[in-house]
Amino acid sequence: MKLNVGCGGIYKKDYINIDAFNRVVADKTMLAENLEIEDNIVEAIEANQVIEHLGIGRAIYAISEFFRVLKEEGKLIIETPDIKRSFEIFLSGKREDRENILPWIYGVDLPGMWHKLCFPEDLLDEILRKQGFKFIKKKRYQAEKYKPILRVTSRKPKDSNLHQILSLLRKRLLTRGYVDLDNQFDVLEKEKVIAHLFKKLKHIEKFYKQRHYRRFQREIKGFVVEGSVRSPIITHEFIDILAEAMDIPSKEIDFYLDILKELNNKHFLKYLLYRLMTREGYTGYQERLFTATINHGKKMVRRLLDEEESRGQIFNHLEKCIVKEDLSTIDTFSLGKLFLEADKFFQLGVKHFCRENFEEAIKQFEISLRLYRNQILTYWNLARLYKLINRVDKAEEYFAKCIKLTYIIDYKDPPLIRRQINIDKRRVRREPITSLTEILK
DSSP states (O other), X not given: OEEEETOTTOOOTTSEEEESSOOSSOSEEOBTTBOOXXXXXXXXXXXXXXXXXXXXXXXXXXXXXXXXHEEEEEEEEEEEEOHHHHHHHHHHSXXXXXXXXXXXXXXXXXXXXXXXXXXXXXXXXXXXXXXXXXXXXXXXXXXXXXXXXXXXXXXXXXXXXXXXXXXXXXXXXXXXXXXXXXOHHHHHHHHHHHHXXXXXXXXXXXXXXXXXXXXXXXXXXXXXXXXXXXXXXXXXXXXXXXXXXXXXXXXXXXXXXXXXXXXXXXXXXXXXXXXXXXXXXXXXXXHHHHHHHHHHHHHHHHHHHHOGGGHHHHHHHHHHSOOOSOOOOOOSOOHHHHHHHHHHHHHHHHHHHHTTOHHHHHHHHHHHHHHOSOOHHHHHHHHHHHHHTTOHHHHXXXXXXXXXXXXXXXXSOHHHHHHHHHHHHHSOOOSOOXXXXXXXX
């Protein structure tokens, strides 16, 4: 079986021609990132002028799907606009050249025809290798004047079990709705979790193959602990797929699956968020705060795994200590997610500050601050707000924290920032500060 993915209007003989939008010649309609094809049965895949339409999140999942369905030593051919040569034409060409090359860079405004991202050679190479592809070769050619093409060929290697497990994991996350491919941030944050666990997967496979069952049990327990504090649901699916792929007896794995399922049901990540938000201090040390919270979570998971008599008490504690604020669904615990949530409350604080709803603005900024301790603008706005409502003591506290941050974080011109903070101390400002460029420009 051979696949022509994203065939458009080009029909290839001896291939199953697939497209998500153009049904004129397609044999089947399906998404590149969610192929309705069994594992390990495809000899070759051609994906010509496809990945630039997907963006980075969907491209990762599409290339993962290509890996999943290919046989060992199966061949993948990707053709995509040569973005480097395209920009060279744009920058050095006349007006006519620039106008003609732009549709090759950005696509055209028709359903399925716009380009989300033209992949530089090194980024495409990195994505292919992370999905497990090897024997990568690249070639540039230009069949038409304004259509420079990058052609990349690669193969699925023999003994690709671990990367096959990754492709099966992504397939399951997508089909069960655990990842949002329309949200690039969500995809990339979950990829960080997957990458972190994949490093441990190699040790698990090694000891299982060598029949070092004691070491295997230790490694898989560590896998559960590490995964629980980042995403219990991803770790649950990972362990489930791993057990099937390695033919691990269910009695050795069901206990871990039950614990992970219960952690997800009890909103363990919201408990970690509660722990992080209620810890005092850490001004300018967000990473230390995050690490301390992660370590606390690991300790709790180890108790769940080791102390049967304590499980009921621990799960009851989790239910009582979760955040009550209107936060987005927390399905991964990461610095990136914390910053994104903090920024949402920062924006709400700015809105209420502009409307002179000072008490509500303080509330929103303080939630933002508990989530993320490195944002000087949050401290600064709280200082201004407390000064406006005549809470001089609190204003001084937050001005002092602003000054402290200039010695911890690498800003462009700390003395200039400190001067502006000291000016703010002496006069009342009735507007929020939203960017340091207001000071540094």
